[in-house]
Amino acid sequence: MTTFNFSLSKRASTATSSVIREILKVTERPDVISFAGGLPSPEGFPVEKLRQAYDTVMSNHPKVALQYGPTEGYRPLREWVVSDFKARGVDITVDNVLVVSGSQQALDLIGKLFIDEGSKVVLESPSYLGAIQSFNQFGPTYAAVPTDELGLVPEGLTDEIAKDARFLYALPNFQNPTGRTLNLERRIALVKRCAELNLPLIEDDPYGELRFEGEALPGLFALSQQYGGTVIRMGSFSKVLAPGMRIGFVIAPEAIIAKMVQLKQATDLHTASITQMAVYEAVKDGFLTEHLPKVRELYKRQCGYMLEALEENFKGIDVTWTHPSGGMFLWLTFNESINTTELLPRAVDEQKVAYVPGQPFYPLADKPVTNNLRLSFVTVPEDKIRTGIANLAKLFK
């Protein structure tokens, strides 16, 4: 712990290196099979399409691409988002869309928009670790809405939990970390309940396009147009094109977008013009409708390998796991005597396999839950999935 001869902010003084970060370091060791990453598969990157997109932008519009741009984002890209959502029956205009520097920036702006020191924030339990870290910057307290094997339980959002809360943050599709998807009935119930409570609902949907089983369900923002309430929806090109471009977007009521634009201006002025233009160039002619089925097929295959390997190797171990219909993650639940945080060093050292322990995904630090772990099925090749899962099983036997 470094000490300074001057004062830092409270947030900086209490910030610690993240668990995910430390784990990602481990996963760089070539002898370790890592299911810990949250990285999409580079096999799914449309390299040639994006190479061409950059070249087209730099050949046709270099002086716009290289100049400062509006904080709201590159207008044709915002219009593309509008038309993409209109095609799914969501009624929005360009004033409902803000382009951001990846979904993580949307989380930062949500924190800035809503959280004062001590404000209450409601999360699913467990919830996305990156969101918890982002919100932590603004000093909130957390309340947790319970989840079961079908995800968030809308009836669990009691008056007491919601009281004075600034917002509820949820991932309805293939949730990170659990891989669970909220069914339509619960989505409607959740939107109605939040509307009734005047509780803004943050819908994070980075994986929605990665559904490889079953039918797409309407999003919470779409349902709010029917059932009322305020929903702020976060979307991303990280999983459908490539994360290294850091392009995401927020869809929200116009007055909310206007506030977020003010905050984003103070945060980074605007997202890189050239990158927004390259994304637009890549997607504008319907490329995703040919590209996404390939990514979905790849992820479905990968998920299948891991489920098979779990069936084969985890017989006789007291454990259940989720069967995601999309996304990137599986979630294992052991009996409560197991502590996956404590076991991680042994998994890495003895079995040469890495996972993310479940504990940091739980927002209430005073009630630690230690018997879960998260596995990513997307980047590891089939043979290593089988070896890695077999090795992991040895640890729990």
Add this chain to the structure above:
Amino acid sequence: MTTFNFSLSKRASTATSSVIREILKVTERPDVISFAGGLPSPEGFPVEKLRQAYDTVMSNHPKVALQYGPTEGYRPLREWVVSDFKARGVDITVDNVLVVSGSQQALDLIGKLFIDEGSKVVLESPSYLGAIQSFNQFGPTYAAVPTDELGLVPEGLTDEIAKDARFLYALPNFQNPTGRTLNLERRIALVKRCAELNLPLIEDDPYGELRFEGEALPGLFALSQQYGGTVIRMGSFSKVLAPGMRIGFVIAPEAIIAKMVQLKQATDLHTASITQMAVYEAVKDGFLTEHLPKVRELYKRQCGYMLEALEENFKGIDVTWTHPSGGMFLWLTFNESINTTELLPRAVDEQKVAYVPGQPFYPLADKPVTNNLRLSFVTVPEDKIRTGIANLAKLFK
């Protein structure tokens, strides 16, 4: 003013649309000659070099360019910054360098690092408006260190002003808004004084490479290696390559960088991999040593046109202006009866010319200073500079 049926954070409730933003809207009117922008000249963008750089990156390293990357930044780019500073006698390693999404993000991270609600921040008076807006997000109070025609007055940094302050933020080269440059004597005095006070010194240097007159002076970070104290230096590729890429960097003691990395991770995970790689590809073989002289020559010429036009047209008006030796801006000071904020609508409507009034650059809102204005000399062509300045003079006659 929109009202919501839920609560926003204090920062969001009090945020208002920025003066700069409203002005930039005006400048989009084709009939207005705008000296209000802070945009670098697109004539200086190395379009072909950057087009090739993107193409090389996407041809040679597409899967790194499109994947998530480390929060600290693309290592070869950080190493390039190290070698660039070593060549000027500044002794740093890669652990002293963080890549950020433009200098504005560095300001956001500085605010996150240091400012709690009510913390005192010391600024030059006047100071950069974008910094004030960024720091405002975290609820500071401001103290102002006086400036004169040579810039910040180090002796003006009294014990009282510095007491309990979290940092002092300064732009030593071609300051925004005044265009003034701090001389070596004052730089040394400032670094020594801050070291004595244990007051971290933030050195913002977006324009340092745009010196078109006189010799470069050592930066505050460099001087801190000789005279002690903690300096955090912000640099940017916006003015030497292109702002639309949003790539900047921070140089600071290793322990400070480590804290900023934690904060950046929660803020946007990392800056776009592909963009960092394209910047590296463009600069790695010494391109800037051939490119920058052209930009400096262009800016020098532009500055000359404006100074000539001011001499010609502002005779007989009670006004002084700065003679910058680099950067983008000139600063006019009228007698105290003039209110440039009130005159702006008339400038635009009657004279078809736009400037930025000086008032919002002053950090102490309770002591408004209204008799200054800022002019950018870089983007307007020579004939329009002459017409615009002649029209502006009519307003003040």
